[in-house]
Amino acid sequence: MLKKFLEKFTLFNLMTIALMAALGIAVKSVIVPLVHIVTGPLYIPGGVVAGGIYMMFLVLAVSLTGMRGAAGLCGLCQGVMVLVLGTAGSHGVLSIFSYTMTGVAVDLLMLIMRHNGCCILCCFFGAIVANMTGTLIVNSAFFSLPLVPLVLSLAAGALSGGAGGILAWMITKQLRKYKVIK
Secondary structure (H helix, E strand, O other), rough: HHHHHHHHOOHHHHHHHHHHHHHHHHHHHHHHHHHHHHOOOOOOHHHHHHHHHHHHHHHHHHHOOOOOOHHHHHHHHOOOOHHHHHHOOOOHHHHHHHHHHHHHHHHOOOOOOOOOOOOOOHHHHHHHHHHHHHHHHHHHHHHOOOOHHHHHHHHHHHHHHHHHHHEEEHHHHHHHHOOOOO
């Protein structure tokens, strides 16, 4: 079944997905400490605010390949990389689950919307869903925030995710303009 799923992707698609996964992890390791400078004193989880920026790479995986399942595969790659490399913010084996589920959430949204990163709307909502899913999973596993702070974190995650989705769409639009992708 896995072999049949992977056969849909070309080598170029798989390389693009792996590149998006690596860029997402690299950007996360740089941006989260910077965001913590601002969010730490306000008691807002920094990953929630920074999440919109590094979750955009899941949306980019879909929009650059145009393939269903690309975000989930990208998330799985990210989870494995975080676990193997032991980067900051790693949650152990749960990293594979949390990173994969954020990608699966994007794929499910794209399936429901019948889109594949083709417009600003699906990129916007894709990044929102990814960041809110990640926020919910990490909160459930580690923070156990009360309802009001959880809702505020989810709202901050939605706002940040929306910004990341718009950025993903702008990148996709420019790559299409210069015919780097179809």
